Structure formats: structure tokens, C-alpha cells
Amino acid sequence: QSGGISTATHEITSGFLASGSEHEVEVVWKDSGGTELAAASTFAVAGYATIPAEVAISNVDTSKKGFLFRTVQSAEGLGNETALREQHLAGEIGGENIADDWGSDDYTWTVDLINFDQDGNAQGEFRDLGDGSSQDVFDDFIPGIPGLEGGTDNITGEIHTVVRVPKAGLYTFGFNSDDGFKTTAGNDAADSVYLGGFNGGRGASTTAFTVLFEAAGDYPMRSIWYEGGGGANLEWFTISPNKALLNDTGNGGLATFAVKPELATSVTAVSPAPGGAPFPNENISVTIADGSASVDTGSVQITLGGQAVEASVSKSGGVTTVEVDRGGAMWSSGEEVTVGLSYSAGGSTRDVSWSFNARTYVGIASDSVSSHSGLVLGDAKWTEDGGGASGQAGDLGLDLTGTSGTMVVAGADFLNDAFAKDVLTVAFWAKKSVIGNSSSVWITSESAGSGNRGFQAHTPWSNNNVYFDTQGCCAADTQRVNGDVAGYEFYEDTFWDEWHLWSFSKDMDLKEVRIDGNLFLESFGADPLSADVMDIWVGSERGGANYDRSVFDDFAIYDRALSESDLKKIASGTSAGSLDGLIAFWDFNTAPAAGGDGAISSVALADGSVVIEYTGTLKSATSVTGPYSDVAGASSPYSVAPTKAAEFYIAE
Ligand SMILES: [Ca+2]
Ligand SMILES: [Ca+2]
Ligand SMILES: [Ca+2]
Structure with missing residues (x-):
């Protein structure tokens, strides 16, 4: 207490508050009259990445300081997109490398600092300032640029280094780029942690990202940087504890070594990936490549949340594949999942773990034939009791009238038999709220074009046309049949105010669209379906977007083409779930219990x-x-x- 001001301080002594966590603070005090007073507030901790101690490596070759910088330049225009540029680095796109390889080891240079501009001009936060500060550092030319044809565009750079972190704690890094970048730490796909990035095009700008190192040590890091057109520059530095370029140790920068560590064995792919947002029923898969040592397949173990789970392990051509079949089990919405992997190779054991959060969802609608889970996403909700197509008590519908509601059945290979026979019907009740660009159903097939468009309907599109597309799009008859709903025999002004039974059937080359059982559209000569079904989306296109803002009910799939009399039975009150040939049926009559997000x-x-x-x-x-x-x-x-x-x- 000083000068009438009372100050209370609480020091966090046990580690760090979790990244992004929210907290309530309540202060209670008494005044001199003995009256108790209180005030409360909340705060959220800024996001940061955590690098576990086991990511650190030992026996690093410290003889070469700095960074390994590999440059790939394309004569073709390349988009400013991180995933695309990973493909460029992998040699999958962009054609011949037209960077100037002079002075390189196969297009890889050893460099002291990451402070480059395409013309060697003063650019970014670190440049010729003339003030002797830690930021007064001359820019250098980008290795290999200008390229052999004199160009300074369509460049992707890959930087490997090992950063010496002197003590555990929080460090804030900065990456200044024109255009995009991505920085990760780790040795391979199993232990790599995403630290920061900018996915797109921009002028010289800094992205800051904070990292918690759980222990001091030497950490492998990788950045990719890329440039489309116009200016090109990059800088990699710390903002705290010191603002200095990495490896600029004279100005307080962290020491780095020009090393790309090679593991005796390396995990080349994991699914779901660290930091990913998988569907909650996804299985786990891992591939491990032999290097200087060979994986002992009998030693491989997987844990989920610390509990050992059964895994199948196979090996072929020096690559070990590990699969965990979860049998359709669901993680809860947004649940944080940690996968542990342990294996032995060359007599030593490696233990590594990674985490991700399952995709968030509103609830699960279960199919009554085989309990396939429909994951209800976005702002979808169940209707009130009696809100289903029959209007009867106990009948609920799925309300997708908001702006982002959809349902996905992830992993719908149970449709493959029907797709192989090329005969099926998708039928559902819908009551429209908003007409716009929309898809009512989108079943994805791996080999179908136009967005894996295996079996798709716009009911309708914004132009009032109903479209029924199969096995790609949009050739008339072989793939598409469509028509303006105003041409439907029983169309009237109040059409969209009412519930209607929609049916889309395929009986080999014959396709039919029926409304309330009445034939609306038909076509002949449709291409066969392919039996490589991925997912079923209800009320949107695949992946969300183009939402069909309707209430849906009794979404049914049959392994035969329903007849007019079948459909008229349903239209007059028979449950769609009672007809022969039913493969899957969602009646939406069980809303998830109201509750929190525990x-x-x-x-x-x-x-x-x-x-x-x-x-x-x-x-x-x-x-x-x-x-x-x-x-x-x-x-x-x-x-x-x-x-x-x-x-x-x-x-x-
Ligand atoms: Ca600079
Ligand atoms: Ca640029
Ligand atoms: Ca219902």
C-alpha cells in the first residue's frame, strides 16, 4: 500500500498457464470500516506452441554455424499457398529448377543469417539503419537468385537449422516475409510442432509467434519461405528475450547450426496429424521408414490418452505401417487427443507423442440400420418435438436453416456395394427456409471429378433448377439431369412453404428425380457409379459451404430404385424406414442431451x-x-x- 493505492500481486509459480486458456480473477478486500468488497474480471492467455524436451537432439555438429538454405525457382507462375509450395519443394510441380546453383551443394547453401532481399536492398525490420542497433544489419541477396534467366519470382526456399535454446521458457520469434512462410520444430512427422506461418501473398511484413521450450537444448527447426511476384524478401529472428536475427550472437541472437539431422529411422507420416482437426471417428495410422537402423515391428506400441490400444503392424520395403482401427468410436467434440508411439530400432527405443483436437460438432445423429454416425456440424440443431415431417409428437427433424449447418457421415464405404451395382435411391423430407446456391446431398467418391461428386443434388440451386449429378459433373445425361422446379406438374406458389419428399434414384443408366412420388426429371445413359465412396454430406456440398437451408427429416438410402408407389406410400405417411432395401436411415428423432461441453x-x-x-x-x-x-x-x-x-x- 502506498499513497492510498493498494497493490496485490499473485505470482504464477507452477509453470505456465495453458495456451489460449481463459481465467477468472476475483479480488476480495475489506475497507477500513470492515465492509467486504469484491471485484472480478476474466482474461485469456495468448496462444503459444509447446516444444517437448524430447524434440531436442544431442551430439549436434557445431562446426558450421548458421543455416542450410535450399532454393527452388520455377519458370512457371506459382500461387502463394503453403501447401502448393511444399509440393514445389518436393519436385511435384513447377518443372525445372531455374535458380542459379553457383556456389551451392546441389542448390543448398550454408548461410550465416536469414536476412535477404531479392536485390540486396534494405528491406524489412533488419536492414542498413546506420544506427549500430541490433537491427542495423545489411540485407544480402537470396541464395540462387536472380536465377539463371535473371528472374526474381516464383521462388520457394527451404531452411534447415538447429537452434540452441539456452534455457527453458517462452521465446517469441518473428518471420518477416514477402510473400508467405511456415516454421516448424522437430525431427520428423511424429514430433514436428507447427510454430507459425503466413499462408498467402503480402509485402514485407512480420508474423510473430511464441514458443514454450520445456527444456534447454538443441532443437531442429525448418522454415519454408516462398515468393510469387513483385518484391521478395525474408528475415528470421527473435523478438524476445532479444530482438535479433537468429545466429546473430553478437547482437544477442540465438546460436544456430547449419545441420539437417538425420534420424536412424524416421516417421514419414502420421494421421491424424499434430495440430489437425480430424473427424472424431478417424482411425490412427503411422508410417516409419528405416534408415541407418531397422524398425523392430514386434516392438511397436500405440497409446491413446496414455492407454495402450491394439494396433496392426506390417512392413514392406523398409517401411513399417501401423494402423489402429477404432471401430467407429467417437472422440467428444473438440476433445484433445494425445497419441503415443513407441518403437525400437537398432537396439534403442524411441518414444514420441503428438496431439490434436477432434473437430468440434453439435451432436451425433445415429442411423437406425447400422448405427453409422452422422456428425452434425456448424449451427445445425434438432427441431422441437413435433418439428419433424409428420408433425407428430416424438418426431423431430434436423434444422439446417441457419447459415452453417450440415451433417457428415465420415467414412461411408458401406455404400460401396450399392455403388458397385449402380443401383440406389436417396430420399428425404425437406422444408425449405432459404433458396440459394446449395446442395442437399453430396456423396463423395474418390474417382469422381468435380469435387469427388459421386452422387449430388442441388434442391434447388439459386436459379430454381433442381440438379442431380452422378460420377462427376456436368455433362447432360451421362452425369447430369436438371430442370426448373416451376416445370414440376404440381408446382404452385406455396411449393417451398411445404414439406416435400425428394427422391433421387439411379438404376444403372436410368436416373429419376421424384417429388412426393411424382416423376419430375429423368435421364437415360448415365455413367456407372464407382465403388470408392468416401463420405456423405447432408445439407451442404462436401466439406461444408453451399448450405441447403432447410429442415431435413427421414434421410434414407436404399439399395434399389424406389417406385412411384413406394414413394407415394412414404408421401402419405408410411415411414421411409419401413421399406425394403434400406441401407441407412436417419430419422433425427433423438436430440442429443442438453449439456455442456464436458x-x-x-x-x-x-x-x-x-x-x-x-x-x-x-x-x-x-x-x-x-x-x-x-x-x-x-x-x-x-x-x-x-x-x-x-x-x-x-x-x-
Ligand atoms: Ca532485411
Ligand atoms: Ca512478392
Ligand atoms: Ca424425424
């Missing part, structure tokens, strides 16, 4: 009890299908003795 984070055995760690509200049931009720008095971690035959737990 999740079970771990389940473990301790002293003979099951210990459940969770967020939100813990609920239990005697059957996996429920009903679930709150576990009275529970708090996380919750410990329960396994005395019953079975008990199921969820957290919401």
Missing part, C-alpha cells in the same frame, strides 16, 4: 478402483445407450470401485 480426459486403474478424470458433468448408466443420469456428488478425479457387472460413464 469430456472424459482419462480413465485409469489405481489401487483396484477406476479413476475417471473429466471436465463438465459426469453421468452414468447401466447400459451404453443410457439413459444417463448425473453421478451425485462427483468431482474430477472421480474414483469408483468396480463392484457392478457393468457401468457406463460419460461427461457433458
Whole structure:
């Protein structure tokens, strides 16, 4: 207390508050009269990346300081897009490398600093300032540029280095680029951590990104930088603790070594990837390439959230493939998942882990034929009771009338039999809210063109035309049949105010679109479907967008072409789920229980009890299908003795 000002300080002594975490602070005090007062506020921690200690490498060759810089230049115009430029580096696009390789080792140069401009001009934050500051550093020409044809455009650079981090803690890096860049740390696909990037084109600008190193050490890092047209420059530096170019140790920069570490074995791909946002039912796959050592396939183990899971392991041509089939199990919306991988090679064991968050979703609509999960996304919601197509109590619909609602059935290979026979019907009830550019159904097939357009309908597009596309788009008859809905025999002004039963069927070369059972469109000579189905999207195109802003109900798929009498039965009240040939059926009659966004984070055995760690509200049931009720008095971690035959737990 000083001069009538009271100051209270709370020091965070146990590590760091989690990246992006939100906190409430409440201050309670008494005034001199003894009256208790309080004030509260909230704050969110800025985002940062965390690099685990095991990413550090030992025995680094410190004889060459700086960076390895590889330049690839194309005579063709290349877009400013990070994924595209990874392909450029991999030699998949861009044709011949027209950079000037003079002084390089196969287009790779060893350089002291990353402070380049295409003309060697003063550019960015570090340049000829003439003031002797840590930023007063001359720009250099980009290695290999200008290229053999004198050009300074369509360049992609790849930088490998090992950064010596003197002590654990937070460091803020900066990358100034014209145009884009991406920086990661790590040794291979299993332990690489995305640190920062700019995906696009821009003039010389800095992107700052903060990194928590859990331990001091030598960390392999990689940046890619790319340039489309106009100016070209790049700088890589720290902003704190010191503002200095990497390896500019005289000005307080972190020491770096011009090394690209080679592992005895390397994980070449993992799925889902670190930092990815997979569908919650995705399986796990890992590939490991032998190098100077060979993977012992019997040693491979996978854990999910610390629990060992069954994995199939195979090896061919020095590449080990590891697959975990989760059998359709679902991670909760946004759940953080950590995958652990352990394997031995050449007598030493490697343990590595990576994390990602499952894609967020509103709820799951289960198919009543085989329990295929429809993942309900965006601002979709279930209707009130009685909001389904029949209007009866107990009948709910899926309300996609918002601006981003859709449902996806990820991994719909159960349709392959019907696609192989080239005979199926997709039928559903829909009540339109907004007419626009939209897709009511989009079944993706791997070999179908136009966005994997295996089986697709615009019901309608913004021009009031209904389109039914199969096996690509948009050739008349072989792929597409369409027509203005005003041409439908029973069309009237109130048409879109009512529920209608839509049916899209394919019986080899014959395609039909029926409304309430009545034939609206037909075509002959359609190409066959291909039996390589990926996903089913309901109420949008694949991946979302072009949302069909309708209430949907009774979305059904059959392995035959439904007849007029079949469809008229449904139109007059028979459940679509009661007809022969049903492959999948979503009636949307079970809305997910209202609840929070809790999740079970771990389940473990301790002293003979099951210990459940969770967020939100813990609920239990005697059957996996429920009903679930709150576990009275529970708090996380919750410990329960396994005395019953079975008990199921969820957290919401
Ligand atoms: Ca510069
Ligand atoms: Ca540029
Ligand atoms: Ca329903």
C-alpha cells in the first residue's frame, strides 16, 4: 500500500498457464470500516506452441554455424499457398529448377543469417539503419537468385537449422516475409510442432509467434519461405528475450547450426496429424521408414490418452505401417487427443507423442440400420418435438436453416456395394427456409471429378433448377439431369412453404428425380457409379459451404430404385424406414442431451478402483445407450470401485 493505492500481486509459480486458456480473477478486500468488497474480471492467455524436451537432439555438429538454405525457382507462375509450395519443394510441380546453383551443394547453401532481399536492398525490420542497433544489419541477396534467366519470382526456399535454446521458457520469434512462410520444430512427422506461418501473398511484413521450450537444448527447426511476384524478401529472428536475427550472437541472437539431422529411422507420416482437426471417428495410422537402423515391428506400441490400444503392424520395403482401427468410436467434440508411439530400432527405443483436437460438432445423429454416425456440424440443431415431417409428437427433424449447418457421415464405404451395382435411391423430407446456391446431398467418391461428386443434388440451386449429378459433373445425361422446379406438374406458389419428399434414384443408366412420388426429371445413359465412396454430406456440398437451408427429416438410402408407389406410400405417411432395401436411415428423432461441453480426459486403474478424470458433468448408466443420469456428488478425479457387472460413464 502506498499513497492510498493498494497493490496485490499473485505470482504464477507452477509453470505456465495453458495456451489460449481463459481465467477468472476475483479480488476480495475489506475497507477500513470492515465492509467486504469484491471485484472480478476474466482474461485469456495468448496462444503459444509447446516444444517437448524430447524434440531436442544431442551430439549436434557445431562446426558450421548458421543455416542450410535450399532454393527452388520455377519458370512457371506459382500461387502463394503453403501447401502448393511444399509440393514445389518436393519436385511435384513447377518443372525445372531455374535458380542459379553457383556456389551451392546441389542448390543448398550454408548461410550465416536469414536476412535477404531479392536485390540486396534494405528491406524489412533488419536492414542498413546506420544506427549500430541490433537491427542495423545489411540485407544480402537470396541464395540462387536472380536465377539463371535473371528472374526474381516464383521462388520457394527451404531452411534447415538447429537452434540452441539456452534455457527453458517462452521465446517469441518473428518471420518477416514477402510473400508467405511456415516454421516448424522437430525431427520428423511424429514430433514436428507447427510454430507459425503466413499462408498467402503480402509485402514485407512480420508474423510473430511464441514458443514454450520445456527444456534447454538443441532443437531442429525448418522454415519454408516462398515468393510469387513483385518484391521478395525474408528475415528470421527473435523478438524476445532479444530482438535479433537468429545466429546473430553478437547482437544477442540465438546460436544456430547449419545441420539437417538425420534420424536412424524416421516417421514419414502420421494421421491424424499434430495440430489437425480430424473427424472424431478417424482411425490412427503411422508410417516409419528405416534408415541407418531397422524398425523392430514386434516392438511397436500405440497409446491413446496414455492407454495402450491394439494396433496392426506390417512392413514392406523398409517401411513399417501401423494402423489402429477404432471401430467407429467417437472422440467428444473438440476433445484433445494425445497419441503415443513407441518403437525400437537398432537396439534403442524411441518414444514420441503428438496431439490434436477432434473437430468440434453439435451432436451425433445415429442411423437406425447400422448405427453409422452422422456428425452434425456448424449451427445445425434438432427441431422441437413435433418439428419433424409428420408433425407428430416424438418426431423431430434436423434444422439446417441457419447459415452453417450440415451433417457428415465420415467414412461411408458401406455404400460401396450399392455403388458397385449402380443401383440406389436417396430420399428425404425437406422444408425449405432459404433458396440459394446449395446442395442437399453430396456423396463423395474418390474417382469422381468435380469435387469427388459421386452422387449430388442441388434442391434447388439459386436459379430454381433442381440438379442431380452422378460420377462427376456436368455433362447432360451421362452425369447430369436438371430442370426448373416451376416445370414440376404440381408446382404452385406455396411449393417451398411445404414439406416435400425428394427422391433421387439411379438404376444403372436410368436416373429419376421424384417429388412426393411424382416423376419430375429423368435421364437415360448415365455413367456407372464407382465403388470408392468416401463420405456423405447432408445439407451442404462436401466439406461444408453451399448450405441447403432447410429442415431435413427421414434421410434414407436404399439399395434399389424406389417406385412411384413406394414413394407415394412414404408421401402419405408410411415411414421411409419401413421399406425394403434400406441401407441407412436417419430419422433425427433423438436430440442429443442438453449439456455442456464436458469430456472424459482419462480413465485409469489405481489401487483396484477406476479413476475417471473429466471436465463438465459426469453421468452414468447401466447400459451404453443410457439413459444417463448425473453421478451425485462427483468431482474430477472421480474414483469408483468396480463392484457392478457393468457401468457406463460419460461427461457433458
Ligand atoms: Ca532485411
Ligand atoms: Ca512478392
Ligand atoms: Ca424425424
